[in-house]
Amino acid sequence: xxxxFRTIQWKDNYIRLLDQTLLPAQEVYLxxxxxxxxxxxxxxxxxxxxxxxxxAAAMGVALGVQDFPGDDRKAFGKxxxxxxxxxxxxxxxxxxxxxALKRMKRVLAGSASLGVEEVKSxxxxxxxxxxxxxxxxxxxxxxxxxDLIEEGDTVLTHCNAGGLATAGFGTALGVxxxxxxxxxxxxxxxxxxxxxxxxxxxxxWELMKLGVPVTIIxxxxxxxxxxxxxxxxxxxxxxxxxSNGDTANKIxxxxxxxxxxxxxxxxxxxxxxxxxxxxxxxxxEIPIEERDPSEVTHIAGVPIAPEGAAARNIAFDVTPYHxxxxxITECGVxxxxxxxxxxxxxxxxxxxxx
Ligand code: MRU
Numbered sequence: 031x032x033x034x035f036r037t038i039q040w041k042d043n044y045i046r047l048l049d050q051t052l053l054p055a056q057e058v059y060l061x062x063x064x065x066x067x068x069x070x071x072x073x074x075x076x077x078x079x080x081x082x083x084x085x086a087a088a089m090g091v092a093l094g095v096q097d098f099p100g101d102d103r104k105a106f107g108k109x110x111x112x113x114x115x116x117x118x119x120x121x122x123x124x125x126x127x128x129x130a131l132k133r134m135k136r137v138l139a140g141s142a143s144l145g146v147e148e149v150k151s152x153x154x155x156x157x158x159x160x161x162x163x164x165x166x167x168x169x170x171x172x173x174x175x176x177d178l179i180e181e182g183d184t185v186l187t188h189c190n191a192g193g194l195a196t197a198g199f200g201t202a203l204g205v206x207x208x209x210x211x212x213x214x215x216x217x218x219x220x221x222x223x224x225x226x227x228x229x230x231x232x233x234x235w236e237l238m239k240l241g242v243p244v245t246i247i248x249x250x251x252x253x254x255x256x257x258x259x260x261x262x263x264x265x266x267x268x269x270x271x272x273s274n275g276d277t278a279n280k281i282x283x284x285x286x287x288x289x290x291x292x293x294x295x296x297x298x299x300x301x302x303x304x305x306x307x308x309x310x311x312x313x314x315e316i317p318i319e320e321r322d323p324s325e326v327t328h329i330a331g332v333p334i335a336p337e338g339a340a341a342r343n344i345a346f347d348v349t350p351y352h353x354x355x356x357x358i359t360e361c362g363v364x365x366x367x368x369x370x371x372x373x374x375x376x377x378x379x380x381x382x383x384x
Contacts, residue, residue: 031211033198034239038077038085040158043096045089049076050194054235065094065113072120072127075226079195080269080305081164084126087117088157091134095153101146110138122317123278123346125270125307130160161197167302167360168199170384172208175265175300175358179209179216183262186252188221189280190232191267191300201300202265203236205358210242218244219261221252223280225325225343249282256293264290268301268357275351275368276313277301281344287353299349300358303379306372313348321345360384 035057038047045062051074052058060076062068068090071077077086094113098106114131121127137156141149179185185206192203199207209216218237223229230246237244247255255261264286270278277283277299290297310316323341327333335341356363357371361378364371378384 031240033193034236035193037082037194037197038089038161040089040092040154040161045086045093047071047077047086048194050078050232051076053194054231062093065090065116068093069116069120072117078228079190079192080124080126080267081168081196081201081302082194083121083124084130084304085157085161085164085197087127087130088134088160090117091131092150092153092157095150098146098150103142103146103149106146106149107138110135121319123269123319124305126302126304129304133160164197164302165199167384168193168196168201168204169208170360171201171300171302171358172199172204174360174362175205175298176208176212178296178298178356178358178363179206179214179263179265181214182216183214184217184219184260185263185265186219186221186255186261186286186295187233187264188229188266188283188286189223190228190236192233192236194232194236195267200236200267201302201358202267203233205265205298205300206237206242207240210240216242218242219252219255220244220246221249221282221286222246223282224249225329227329228280249285252286253289253293256289256295261293261295264295264297265300265358266298268299268305269346270310270316271299271301271306271357272310272313272316273306273308273369273372274312275354275357275364275366276316277349277351277354277357278313278316278318278346279349281347284347284349284353287349291353296355297349297353298356298358298363299354303359303361303372303375306359308372308376313350316346316348318348319345
Protein backbone atom coordinates (compact mmCIF):
# COMPACT_ATOMS: atom_id res chain seq x y z
CA UNK A 31 0.00 0.00 0.00
CA UNK A 32 1.15 3.51 -0.81
CA UNK A 33 2.09 5.71 2.16
CA UNK A 34 -1.04 7.69 3.08
CA PHE A 35 0.91 10.88 3.91
CA ARG A 36 4.29 12.53 3.37
CA THR A 37 6.08 13.39 6.63
CA ILE A 38 8.74 15.76 5.29
CA GLN A 39 9.79 16.88 1.85
CA TRP A 40 12.18 19.35 0.24
CA LYS A 41 10.32 21.63 -2.14
CA ASP A 42 12.09 24.08 -4.45
CA ASN A 43 13.12 26.52 -1.73
CA TYR A 44 11.25 25.44 1.39
CA ILE A 45 10.61 22.40 3.58
CA ARG A 46 7.10 20.97 3.56
CA LEU A 47 6.16 19.03 6.64
CA LEU A 48 3.04 17.57 8.17
CA ASP A 49 2.35 19.45 11.42
CA GLN A 50 2.11 16.59 13.92
CA THR A 51 0.95 18.84 16.74
CA LEU A 52 -2.41 19.23 14.97
CA LEU A 53 -3.01 15.52 14.28
CA PRO A 54 -5.39 13.78 14.29
CA ALA A 55 -7.87 16.69 14.21
CA GLN A 56 -6.30 18.51 11.27
CA GLU A 57 -3.97 17.43 8.46
CA VAL A 58 -2.01 20.63 7.86
CA TYR A 59 1.25 20.87 5.91
CA LEU A 60 3.63 23.63 7.00
CA UNK A 61 5.83 25.52 4.57
CA UNK A 62 9.08 26.12 6.47
CA UNK A 63 11.08 28.92 4.89
CA UNK A 64 13.49 30.00 7.64
CA UNK A 65 15.99 28.33 9.96
CA UNK A 66 14.14 29.80 12.97
CA UNK A 67 10.86 28.17 11.88
CA UNK A 68 12.61 24.86 11.31
CA UNK A 69 14.18 24.92 14.79
CA UNK A 70 10.83 25.85 16.26
CA UNK A 71 9.12 22.97 14.40
CA UNK A 72 11.62 20.48 15.86
CA UNK A 73 11.37 21.95 19.37
CA UNK A 74 7.58 21.91 19.54
CA UNK A 75 7.36 18.46 17.89
CA UNK A 76 5.65 19.54 14.67
CA UNK A 77 8.24 17.19 13.20
CA UNK A 78 9.34 14.44 15.59
CA UNK A 79 10.67 10.91 15.86
CA UNK A 80 14.40 10.28 15.61
CA UNK A 81 14.81 9.59 11.85
CA UNK A 82 12.42 12.40 10.87
CA UNK A 83 14.30 14.81 13.15
CA UNK A 84 17.52 13.77 11.38
CA UNK A 85 16.04 14.54 7.95
CA ALA A 86 14.63 17.83 9.24
CA ALA A 87 18.08 18.74 10.53
CA ALA A 88 19.73 18.00 7.16
CA MET A 89 17.07 19.96 5.27
CA GLY A 90 17.41 22.73 7.86
CA VAL A 91 21.12 23.05 7.10
CA ALA A 92 20.42 23.25 3.37
CA LEU A 93 17.69 25.84 3.98
CA GLY A 94 19.65 27.88 6.52
CA VAL A 95 22.53 28.62 4.14
CA GLN A 96 20.47 29.36 1.02
CA ASP A 97 20.28 33.14 1.54
CA PHE A 98 24.03 33.49 2.15
CA PRO A 99 25.16 36.26 -0.21
CA GLY A 100 28.35 36.28 -2.27
CA ASP A 101 31.11 33.75 -2.89
CA ASP A 102 33.34 34.02 0.18
CA ARG A 103 33.89 30.36 1.16
CA LYS A 104 35.37 31.20 4.56
CA ALA A 105 32.41 33.37 5.54
CA PHE A 106 30.09 30.71 4.12
CA GLY A 107 31.75 28.12 6.41
CA LYS A 108 31.06 30.36 9.39
CA UNK A 109 27.40 30.69 8.45
CA UNK A 110 27.22 26.90 7.97
CA UNK A 111 28.60 26.35 11.49
CA UNK A 112 26.13 28.81 13.01
CA UNK A 113 23.22 27.06 11.27
CA UNK A 114 24.42 23.67 12.56
CA UNK A 115 24.79 25.05 16.09
CA UNK A 116 21.24 26.40 16.07
CA UNK A 117 19.83 23.05 14.94
CA UNK A 118 22.00 21.09 17.41
CA UNK A 119 20.47 23.11 20.27
CA UNK A 120 16.86 22.07 19.51
CA UNK A 121 16.56 18.58 21.02
CA UNK A 122 19.37 16.58 22.64
CA UNK A 123 18.36 12.91 22.72
CA UNK A 124 17.79 11.65 19.16
CA UNK A 125 21.28 11.03 17.82
CA UNK A 126 19.95 11.06 14.25
CA UNK A 127 19.95 14.86 14.46
CA UNK A 128 23.70 14.95 15.20
CA UNK A 129 24.36 12.14 12.72
CA ALA A 130 22.63 14.23 10.02
CA LEU A 131 24.65 17.35 10.90
CA LYS A 132 27.88 15.33 10.64
CA ARG A 133 26.83 14.04 7.25
CA MET A 134 26.13 17.57 6.02
CA LYS A 135 29.52 18.70 7.41
CA ARG A 136 31.17 15.96 5.35
CA VAL A 137 29.51 17.35 2.22
CA LEU A 138 30.89 20.80 3.01
CA ALA A 139 34.36 19.40 3.72
CA GLY A 140 34.30 17.34 0.50
CA SER A 141 33.52 20.34 -1.70
CA ALA A 142 36.44 22.63 -0.83
CA SER A 143 37.12 23.41 -4.51
CA LEU A 144 33.56 24.46 -5.28
CA GLY A 145 31.96 27.89 -5.25
CA VAL A 146 29.29 28.80 -2.71
CA GLU A 147 26.33 28.36 -5.08
CA GLU A 148 27.47 24.86 -6.01
CA VAL A 149 27.93 23.88 -2.36
CA LYS A 150 24.42 25.09 -1.60
CA SER A 151 23.09 22.77 -4.32
CA UNK A 152 25.16 19.85 -3.01
CA UNK A 153 23.70 20.34 0.46
CA UNK A 154 20.16 20.27 -0.91
CA UNK A 155 20.94 17.11 -2.88
CA UNK A 156 22.32 15.39 0.23
CA UNK A 157 19.27 16.28 2.33
CA UNK A 158 16.91 14.97 -0.37
CA UNK A 159 19.00 11.79 -0.61
CA UNK A 160 18.76 11.25 3.14
CA UNK A 161 14.97 11.44 2.98
CA UNK A 162 14.85 8.88 0.16
CA UNK A 163 17.35 6.58 1.87
CA UNK A 164 15.41 6.65 5.12
CA UNK A 165 12.28 5.33 3.43
CA UNK A 166 14.26 2.46 1.90
CA UNK A 167 15.91 1.68 5.24
CA UNK A 168 12.52 1.50 6.94
CA UNK A 169 11.37 -1.06 4.37
CA UNK A 170 14.49 -3.11 5.05
CA UNK A 171 13.87 -2.91 8.81
CA UNK A 172 10.32 -4.11 8.16
CA UNK A 173 11.57 -7.07 6.14
CA UNK A 174 14.24 -7.90 8.72
CA UNK A 175 11.74 -7.95 11.58
CA UNK A 176 8.45 -9.17 10.16
CA ASP A 177 9.11 -12.86 10.89
CA LEU A 178 9.43 -12.07 14.59
CA ILE A 179 5.67 -11.50 14.54
CA GLU A 180 3.51 -14.61 14.31
CA GLU A 181 0.05 -15.16 12.89
CA GLY A 182 -2.54 -14.07 15.46
CA ASP A 183 -0.11 -12.04 17.60
CA THR A 184 -1.14 -8.92 19.46
CA VAL A 185 1.75 -6.47 19.49
CA LEU A 186 2.19 -3.62 21.94
CA THR A 187 3.99 -0.46 20.86
CA HIS A 188 4.84 2.72 22.74
CA CYS A 189 4.89 6.28 21.39
CA ASN A 190 5.02 6.60 17.58
CA ALA A 191 7.74 4.93 15.54
CA GLY A 192 5.81 4.95 12.29
CA GLY A 193 5.84 6.74 8.98
CA LEU A 194 5.29 9.98 10.87
CA ALA A 195 8.55 9.49 12.78
CA THR A 196 10.55 8.71 9.62
CA ALA A 197 10.49 9.60 5.94
CA GLY A 198 7.82 6.92 5.61
CA PHE A 199 6.87 3.31 6.54
CA GLY A 200 8.37 3.58 10.02
CA THR A 201 10.63 1.44 12.17
CA ALA A 202 8.60 -0.35 14.88
CA LEU A 203 5.41 0.27 12.91
CA GLY A 204 7.31 -0.69 9.74
CA VAL A 205 7.90 -4.15 11.21
CA UNK A 206 4.23 -4.40 12.19
CA UNK A 207 3.15 -3.14 8.77
CA UNK A 208 5.43 -5.60 6.95
CA UNK A 209 3.97 -8.50 8.98
CA UNK A 210 0.45 -7.25 8.22
CA UNK A 211 1.26 -6.97 4.52
CA UNK A 212 2.43 -10.61 4.59
CA UNK A 213 -1.20 -11.41 5.33
CA UNK A 214 -0.78 -12.18 9.02
CA UNK A 215 -3.83 -11.49 11.15
CA UNK A 216 -2.36 -9.31 13.86
CA UNK A 217 -3.59 -6.67 16.28
CA UNK A 218 -1.83 -3.73 17.86
CA UNK A 219 -2.16 -2.12 21.26
CA UNK A 220 -0.94 1.48 21.20
CA UNK A 221 0.09 2.97 24.54
CA UNK A 222 -1.44 6.45 24.65
CA UNK A 223 2.02 7.85 25.62
CA UNK A 224 1.47 10.67 28.05
CA UNK A 225 2.13 13.52 28.24
CA UNK A 226 1.99 14.34 24.52
CA UNK A 227 -0.10 11.33 23.49
CA UNK A 228 1.88 10.29 20.43
CA UNK A 229 0.35 6.80 20.69
CA UNK A 230 -3.26 7.95 20.98
CA UNK A 231 -2.95 10.78 18.45
CA UNK A 232 -0.43 9.51 15.90
CA UNK A 233 0.09 5.73 16.07
CA UNK A 234 -3.64 5.01 16.03
CA TRP A 235 -4.11 7.56 13.20
CA GLU A 236 -1.55 6.02 10.92
CA LEU A 237 -2.44 2.38 11.67
CA MET A 238 -6.12 3.12 11.04
CA LYS A 239 -5.20 4.67 7.70
CA LEU A 240 -3.35 1.45 6.84
CA GLY A 241 -6.21 -0.79 7.99
CA VAL A 242 -4.15 -2.41 10.78
CA PRO A 243 -6.44 -3.19 13.76
CA VAL A 244 -5.33 -0.93 16.61
CA THR A 245 -6.64 -0.33 20.12
CA ILE A 246 -5.42 2.54 22.30
CA ILE A 247 -4.68 1.78 25.95
CA UNK A 248 -3.74 4.10 28.81
CA UNK A 249 -0.05 3.74 29.65
CA UNK A 250 -0.84 1.99 32.92
CA UNK A 251 -2.81 -0.83 31.25
CA UNK A 252 -0.02 -2.82 29.57
CA UNK A 253 0.85 -4.84 32.70
CA UNK A 254 -2.73 -6.00 33.18
CA UNK A 255 -2.97 -7.11 29.55
CA UNK A 256 0.34 -8.99 29.73
CA UNK A 257 -0.85 -10.70 32.92
CA UNK A 258 -3.94 -11.87 31.05
CA UNK A 259 -1.79 -13.24 28.22
CA UNK A 260 -3.23 -10.72 25.77
CA UNK A 261 0.10 -9.36 24.45
CA UNK A 262 2.58 -11.62 22.60
CA UNK A 263 5.21 -9.12 21.47
CA UNK A 264 6.44 -5.60 22.21
CA UNK A 265 8.11 -3.56 19.46
CA UNK A 266 9.27 0.03 20.01
CA UNK A 267 11.50 2.54 18.24
CA UNK A 268 14.61 4.27 19.59
CA UNK A 269 16.09 7.75 19.86
CA UNK A 270 19.61 6.69 20.69
CA UNK A 271 21.18 3.30 21.24
CA UNK A 272 24.52 3.11 23.09
CA SER A 273 27.15 0.66 21.82
CA ASN A 274 26.20 -1.90 24.50
CA GLY A 275 22.56 -1.90 23.35
CA ASP A 276 21.11 0.32 26.12
CA THR A 277 18.28 2.14 24.37
CA ALA A 278 16.77 5.59 24.91
CA ASN A 279 13.19 5.87 23.75
CA LYS A 280 10.04 7.73 24.81
CA ILE A 281 9.47 7.88 28.56
CA UNK A 282 7.58 4.78 29.67
CA UNK A 283 9.46 2.39 27.38
CA UNK A 284 11.60 1.15 30.26
CA UNK A 285 8.49 0.38 32.31
CA UNK A 286 7.08 -1.64 29.41
CA UNK A 287 10.37 -3.55 29.04
CA UNK A 288 10.41 -4.49 32.74
CA UNK A 289 6.80 -5.66 32.51
CA UNK A 290 7.54 -7.63 29.34
CA UNK A 291 10.46 -9.44 30.97
CA UNK A 292 8.39 -10.21 34.07
CA UNK A 293 5.62 -11.71 31.94
CA UNK A 294 7.92 -13.51 29.48
CA UNK A 295 6.88 -11.33 26.51
CA UNK A 296 9.66 -10.74 23.92
CA UNK A 297 10.66 -7.07 23.70
CA UNK A 298 12.21 -5.73 20.47
CA UNK A 299 13.62 -2.38 19.40
CA UNK A 300 13.52 -1.37 15.71
CA UNK A 301 15.83 1.39 14.47
CA UNK A 302 18.18 2.30 11.63
CA UNK A 303 21.91 2.10 12.34
CA UNK A 304 21.97 5.92 12.30
CA UNK A 305 20.32 5.66 15.74
CA UNK A 306 23.24 3.62 17.12
CA UNK A 307 25.83 5.80 18.85
CA UNK A 308 29.03 3.75 18.96
CA UNK A 309 30.76 6.62 20.79
CA UNK A 310 28.78 5.88 23.95
CA UNK A 311 29.77 2.95 26.21
CA UNK A 312 26.35 2.64 27.79
CA UNK A 313 23.02 4.33 28.29
CA UNK A 314 24.11 6.45 31.24
CA GLU A 315 25.92 8.68 28.72
CA ILE A 316 22.81 9.44 26.65
CA PRO A 317 21.62 13.05 27.12
CA ILE A 318 17.98 12.97 28.17
CA GLU A 319 15.68 15.83 27.26
CA GLU A 320 13.54 17.32 30.02
CA ARG A 321 10.67 19.40 28.69
CA ASP A 322 8.39 22.09 30.06
CA PRO A 323 6.25 20.83 32.98
CA SER A 324 3.23 22.57 31.45
CA GLU A 325 3.01 19.66 28.99
CA VAL A 326 2.18 17.46 32.00
CA THR A 327 -0.17 19.84 33.79
CA HIS A 328 -2.07 20.80 30.63
CA ILE A 329 -3.56 18.90 27.69
CA ALA A 330 -3.89 20.96 24.52
CA GLY A 331 -3.67 24.10 26.66
CA VAL A 332 -6.40 22.98 29.10
CA PRO A 333 -5.24 22.62 32.74
CA ILE A 334 -5.66 19.16 34.30
CA ALA A 335 -3.84 20.01 37.56
CA PRO A 336 -4.17 22.78 40.15
CA GLU A 337 -2.55 26.04 39.10
CA GLY A 338 1.04 26.12 40.32
CA ALA A 339 1.29 22.31 40.84
CA ALA A 340 4.85 21.02 40.47
CA ALA A 341 5.46 18.49 37.68
CA ARG A 342 8.38 16.68 35.99
CA ASN A 343 8.48 16.11 32.25
CA ILE A 344 11.36 13.76 31.43
CA ALA A 345 10.91 13.00 27.73
CA PHE A 346 12.91 9.76 27.38
CA ASP A 347 14.12 6.84 29.45
CA VAL A 348 16.81 4.22 28.94
CA THR A 349 16.00 0.53 28.67
CA PRO A 350 19.03 -1.59 29.63
CA TYR A 351 20.25 -3.96 26.92
CA HIS A 352 19.54 -7.08 28.97
CA UNK A 353 15.79 -6.42 28.77
CA UNK A 354 15.93 -6.29 24.96
CA UNK A 355 15.51 -9.55 23.00
CA UNK A 356 16.75 -8.06 19.73
CA UNK A 357 17.42 -4.80 17.90
CA ILE A 358 16.01 -4.84 14.38
CA THR A 359 18.13 -2.82 11.93
CA GLU A 360 18.38 -2.51 8.16
CA CYS A 361 21.16 -5.12 8.38
CA GLY A 362 19.18 -7.72 10.29
CA VAL A 363 18.32 -8.46 13.91
CA UNK A 364 21.18 -7.75 16.32
CA UNK A 365 21.27 -9.69 19.58
CA UNK A 366 23.55 -9.47 22.64
CA UNK A 367 26.45 -8.93 22.88
CA UNK A 368 25.36 -5.82 21.00
CA UNK A 369 28.71 -4.07 20.56
CA UNK A 370 29.96 -7.01 18.53
CA UNK A 371 26.67 -7.35 16.65
CA UNK A 372 26.60 -3.62 15.74
CA UNK A 373 30.18 -3.77 14.46
CA UNK A 374 29.15 -6.58 12.11
CA UNK A 375 26.07 -4.61 11.01
CA UNK A 376 28.15 -1.49 10.22
CA UNK A 377 30.64 -3.60 8.26
CA UNK A 378 27.84 -5.25 6.31
CA UNK A 379 26.30 -1.84 5.62
CA UNK A 380 29.56 -0.54 4.20
CA UNK A 381 30.33 -3.68 2.20
CA UNK A 382 26.89 -4.15 0.71
CA UNK A 383 26.20 -0.39 0.35
CA UNK A 384 22.92 -0.66 2.27
O1 MRU B 1 9.39 13.05 21.52
P1 MRU B 1 9.23 12.29 20.25
O2 MRU B 1 7.81 12.18 19.82
O3 MRU B 1 10.15 12.79 19.16
O4 MRU B 1 9.70 10.82 20.62
C1 MRU B 1 9.73 9.85 19.61
C2 MRU B 1 10.08 8.49 20.09
O5 MRU B 1 10.36 8.28 21.24
C3 MRU B 1 10.15 7.42 19.04
O6 MRU B 1 9.82 6.18 19.58
C4 MRU B 1 11.58 7.35 18.48
O7 MRU B 1 12.02 8.59 18.07
C5 MRU B 1 11.67 6.40 17.34
S1 MRU B 1 10.95 7.01 15.87
C6 MRU B 1 11.16 5.90 14.63
